[in-house]
Amino acid sequence: MCGIAGTFGFGDPDILRAMTDAIAHRGPDGEYFYHDGPVHLGSRRLAILDPARGAQPMLNEDGSVVVVYNGEIYNYAELRDHLLGRGHTLETHCDTELLPHLYEDEGIEFAARLNGIFAFALWDARKSKLYLVRDPLGVKPLVFARRDDRLAFGSEGKAVLASGLVSARLDEVSLHLTMNVRYVPGERTLFADIQRLPPGGILEVGGGETRRQSYGTVDWMPDTTTGEREWLDGIRHHLERAVRRQLQSDVPLGVSLSGGMDSTSLVALIRRGHAGPLKTFTLGFNEPSDETADARLVAEHFETEHEEIVLHEPAMGHLRQAIYHTEEPKVNCLQLYLLHRFIGSHVKVVLSGLGGDELFGGYDIYTYLRRLRAPRAVLPRWLVRHAMTPGLDGAAGFLARLHRPALDLYARGFEWIGSLQDPVRHYLVLRNAWDFNRALVERVYTREFRERLTVRSRDAFADYFPGDLPVESEALRAEFSTKMVNDLLHNEDTMSMAHSVESRVPFLDLDFVRFAAAIPDSLRFGRGLKGLLKKAMMPVLPRRTLHKPKRGFTVDPVEQYKKDLKTMAHDVLTPDRIREGGVFNPRFVSTILDARPGQNLRWHYFMLWQMIGLELWRELFTESGGAP
Numbered sequence: 001m002c003g004i005a006g007t008f009g010f011g012d013p014d015i016l017r018a019m020t021d022a023i024a025h026r027g028p029d030g031e032y033f034y035h036d037g038p039v040h041l042g043s044r045r046l047a048i049l050d051p052a053r054g055a056q057p058m059l060n061e062d063g064s065v066v067v068v069y070n071g072e073i074y075n076y077a078e079l080r081d082h083l084l085g086r087g088h089t090l091e092t093h094c095d096t097e098l099l100p101h102l103y104e105d106e107g108i109e110f111a112a113r114l115n116g117i118f119a120f121a122l123w124d125a126r127k128s129k130l131y132l133v134r135d136p137l138g139v140k141p142l143v144f145a146r147r148d149d150r151l152a153f154g155s156e157g158k159a160v161l162a163s164g165l166v167s168a169r170l171d172e173v174s175l176h177l178t179m180n181v182r183y184v185p186g187e188r189t190l191f192a193d194i195q196r197l198p199p200g201g202i203l204e205v206g207g208g209e210t211r212r213q214s215y216g217t218v219d220w221m222p223d224t225t226t227g228e229r230e231w232l233d234g235i236r237h238h239l240e241r242a243v244r245r246q247l248q249s250d251v252p253l254g255v256s257l258s259g260g261m262d263s264t265s266l267v268a269l270i271r272r273g274h275a276g277p278l279k280t281f282t283l284g285f286n287e288p289s290d291e292t293a294d295a296r297l298v299a300e301h302f303e304t305e306h307e308e309i310v311l312h313e314p315a316m317g318h319l320r321q322a323i324y325h326t327e328e329p330k331v332n333c334l335q336l337y338l339l340h341r342f343i344g345s346h347v348k349v350v351l352s353g354l355g356g357d358e359l360f361g362g363y364d365i366y367t368y369l370r371r372l373r374a375p376r377a378v379l380p381r382w383l384v385r386h387a388m389t390p391g392l393d394g395a396a397g398f399l400a401r402l403h404r405p406a407l408d409l410y411a412r413g414f415e416w417i418g419s420l421q422d423p424v425r426h427y428l429v430l431r432n433a434w435d436f437n438r439a440l441v442e443r444v445y446t447r448e449f450r451e452r453l454t455v456r457s458r459d460a461f462a463d464y465f466p467g468d469l470p471v472e473s474e475a476l477r478a479e480f481s482t483k484m485v486n487d488l489l490h491n492e493d494t495m496s497m498a499h500s501v502e503s504r505v506p507f508l509d510l511d512f513v514r515f516a517a518a519i520p521d522s523l524r525f526g527r528g529l530k531g532l533l534k535k536a537m538m539p540v541l542p543r544r545t546l547h548k549p550k551r552g553f554t555v556d557p558v559e560q561y562k563k564d565l566k567t568m569a570h571d572v573l574t575p576d577r578i579r580e581g582g583v584f585n586p587r588f589v590s591t592i593l594d595a596r597p598g599q600n601l602r603w604h605y606f607m608l609w610q611m612i613g614l615e616l617w618r619e620l621f622t623e624s625g626g627a628p
Contacts, residue, residue, distance in 0.1 A: 002027045002056065003497070004068045004142075005154035006121055007163055008130045015163055020044050022158040025325070026070075028495045032056045034066055043068040046500055048249055061089055062168040064125045065100035070141050070155055071118025073098060073500075074245040074509065079113065091221040094310050095119075108133070108202060111421040112215045115245075115510040119197070121153065129206030136216030137508050138199030138485035141493055145194045151205055156494070157194050157327050161621070166193035168621040173455045175583065179610055180433040180457040182331050183487035190328050190617065196287050199485055218513055220477055222520040231519055235536035237270075240514075242509030243269045243351070250349040254279035256339065256503075257306070259294025261364075261534060261545055262353030266506060268540040270351075271302050277301070279347055283339040284310040287559045289447045292387070294548055301542050309342050314564040315555060320616050325498035326491060327621075329613020331606050335555055336495035344499035354492055355507030357486045359516045360533040362550065363477055365430045370525065376420050376471070384421040392418030393426060393437075400439035403587070405595045405604050409553055411437065412603070424458055424465040427475045432481075432603060433457040441567050442585075444607070449583045473521045557605035561597055569593060569608045572615050581618070586609055 003026030013033065020031055027044025029417055034041040034057045043056045057066045073079065073095040081096060083090060089103045095116070102110035103122060103223070108131050117139035122131045124384055132153055134142045144153035147164045152163035171192040174184045189193045197203055197426070200216040226234075241265055247253065255261045257280040270278060280299050280402040294391035295484075299306035315334055322330055323357040324335035343350050350616035359364055379388075390416040398412040412429060415436055421602040425436055434440050435456050442450065464478035494502035506512070523532055534546055557565070570593065589611065592604045 002046055002068075002070045003155040003159070004042070004070050004119065004121060005152075005159040005163075006039065006041040006068065006130075006141055007042075007150070007152045007165070009038050009148075009150035010165070011152075011163065013040075014385070016040045016042045018162040019152070019154060019159040022162040023154060023156050025500060026155060028500050030055060032068075034068070034123075035124055036066070036123065037128065039148075041066065041068045041121055041123060043070075045335070046348065046497075046502060048251055048502055049374075056096060058094070058100055060100040060104050064362070065103050066123040066125070067096060067099045067120055068097045069118060069120035070142075071095075071101060071116055071135065072246075072248070072504065073114055073116040073118065074242075074248070075115040076114075076248070081528070091131070100402050108204070109215070111202065117504070117508075119155065124206075127206065129204060132201075132203040132205075134197045134199055134201050136200040136218070136510060137487050137489075137513065139493070139505060139508060141490065142197045143189060143194050144197060144203065146210070146469075148492065149208065149599070151210075155497075156325075157189055157191050161191070163413055166191070169193060170618070172449070172452060172583075176435070176453055176455060177457060177460055177616065178328060179434055179607070179614050180426070181431050181460075181483070182489070182606065182610065183483065184328060185460045185482040192623075196486075199481075210447055216510070218480075218517050220517045223518040224520055226518075230522060231523060231532065232536040234515055235533060238509070238512040239265065240269045240272065240510045242506040246272065246351060246504045246506050247274070247507065249349045251349060252279070253349040253351070254343065254347040254599055255304075255351045256280075256343065256353070257282050257295045257298060257304075258353070259291045259296075259298050259545070260353065260548060260550065261357035261505065261530065261537065261541065263295075264298045264353075264541055264545045265356070265533075265537050266351050266353055267298060267302050267304060272328070272540065278304045279456060280304040280306045281339070281343045281346070281350070282306070282308045283335065283342055284308070285315060285555055285559070286310050286312055287556050289556050289559075294544075297544060298542065307342070307346060311338060316560065316564040316568050319568075320615065320620070322495065322498075323613055323616050324620050326494045327617075328490070328492055329610050329617055330487065331557075331609045331613075332487070333491050333495055336491050337498060339502070340496045340499045340501045344501045349502045349504065350496070351502050351509070352492060352505050353507065354488055354505045355484070356530065356533060357515075358476070358480050358488075358514065359507060360530040361472070362530040362533075363479075364529070365427070365475065366472045366525060367529060368430060369475060372417075372420060372426075373470065373472075379420065380403050381421050382419075388420070389418040389422075396437055397439040400443060403443065403591055405592055405601055408440070408603065409600045411440070423467060423471040423474060424462050426471055427465065428457050428461060432606070434603075444585060446582060446619065452608050470521070472525060475572075476521075476524075502597050557609065558597065558599055558610075561601075561605045565605060565608060565612075566593065566597075572612045573608065578611075579617065581615070584613075 003023035029047040030045040076095040119140040119142035152165040169192040204211040282295035284292040396411040396414040399407045416429040
């Protein structure tokens with residue numbers, strides 16, 4: 001696992017070293033460079049497989065194909081045997097070495113053969129072409145910037161900024177989107193001139209042209225010929241196979257254990273074939289929602305070497321460092337930053353349960369969406385659109401104009417009920433989007449920013465809701481392609497690599513995902529939240545785990561407000577500073593800070609969190625040039 005960076009059409013050794021220095025935390029075990037004509041490639045290595053011989057870049061036999069790579073290939077053994085059978089010479093047991101040889105045989109289309117988490121750059125010296133490739137599920141990041149015929153890329157935006165090709169300018173469209181859904185969906189980043197390579201994307205540069213293509217898509221077509229028993233057996237079989245694959249490591253490995261069903265399933269399946277020492281890790285925040293007791297019971301049940309830490313220091317004091325690494329003001333980055341700081345003091349590789357909720361419908365939003373399925377079907381469309389929606393939107397707007405935060409929860413409830421016949425809005429209101437309410441937009445933003453604003457949250461999600469499926473089914477596919485990639489996986493990667501830890505996600509093994517995607521939604525949703533997964537794992541999980549209510553690994557905004565969020569908001573979101581930024585309305589902040597604290601202000605506290613994060617982002621990147 002590494003960090004990669006490079007340039008095409010410009011650059012020199014000093015620029016390349018500055019780029020890799022910017023992501024040195026991703027690879028403390030070595031730095032490597034390659035230069036050839038218009039291309040400059042660099043990597044920082046976190047040595048996991050074949051530590052002694054796995055230095056990059058990796059070349060084919062004659063040196064005409066060169067690769068720098070970040071990731072793990074889980075079908076490495078099969079691909080290695082395939083290449084040896086075709087007469088290739090392999091000198092290491094490092095999965096990176098497979099890539100130039102596979103390219104020799106099959107061209108860049110070989111990427112579709114890979115099952116793993118990866119992002120890599122491949123230089124074909126004979127054709128003078130550079131290829132950037134990202135794994136089909138977007139587990140590993142890859143960002144880039146272009147100026148005419150020049151390109152800079154890297155595992156993180158900091159590397160691209162260090163190239164000097166672009167500067168750190170705030171993208172206001174991304175700002176608005178992240179204020180609504182708490183992450184930046186799609187190919188944008190918070191940097192105006194840096195974009196993401198999408199999952200399963202290939203960017204080809206050379207010969208005066210730039211070409212993009214995609215590969216490795218997930219087919220959600222349901223298989224109605226398979227019975228429930230076969231699905232249950234298949235879930236266990238494919239997940240256990242994924243876990244076995246992802247235990248490959250030549251350095252110590254552990255599991256991030258919450259005590260919930262997903263992480264406990266990983267521990268249970270590891271124990272089915274591995275009786276030796278196994279490390280598990282849990283972090284608590286000294287809050288009522290902590291899951292440390294549940295994790296401790298699971299660790300005792302499966303006899304793991306359990307490490308637990310409860311944070312008593314103010315968590316918000318680490319927000320600046322977390323945002324430096326995640327490069328976005330994410331409300332759920334802090335707990336992962338602190339967890340992996342703890343994990344990194346023990347192991348280099350950790351398995352995470354991320355992906356179970358996304359594949360099997362584990363979030364409360366699916367319960368809410370299904371509850372209103374009958375009214376959506378029964379109420380005439382004309383009645384909803386021409387009577388209910390305008391009336392409820394009017395009531396929501398009236399409440400928002402009162403500038404009383406305690407009433408905003410009711411306004412959002414009116415909006416949600418009024419969106420019965422509007423699937424994308426019905427979903428987005430549940431995901432905290434608020435820009436459907438004009439009065440609320442006027443409260444949050446300055447007039448000048450509103451006049452510049454040309455996008456709404458709907459624009460980034462409308463394509464996922466064509467109306468062909470029930471809204472909960474379309475929501476699950478939207479979550480899988482947007483929130484999972486650009487929020488959850490982005491956090492998992494940046495927060496683990498901040499502490500030189502490789503995080504693996506067995507639930508997102510490509511074979512397992514393709515298997516689970518074919519499950520009919522009548523089964524996927526028919527037994528409640530993650531009911532099918534729960535039934536499949538029943539033979540291997542403790543009874544307590546199966547009946548444990550879902551909490552989620554997150555900090556409670558109300559608890560944080562009582563601890564240090566309010567203090568930090570007073571310090572960072574001063575009226576003068578807000579006015580200088582020209583985006584947010586100081587009155588919106590002051591009404592929250594003056595309101596009586598309570599659970600009905602959770603949304604407002606997250607808004608404060610996002611605003612604080614954006615101010616820290618400005619300090620880190622636009623004012624100090626990206627220095628930590």
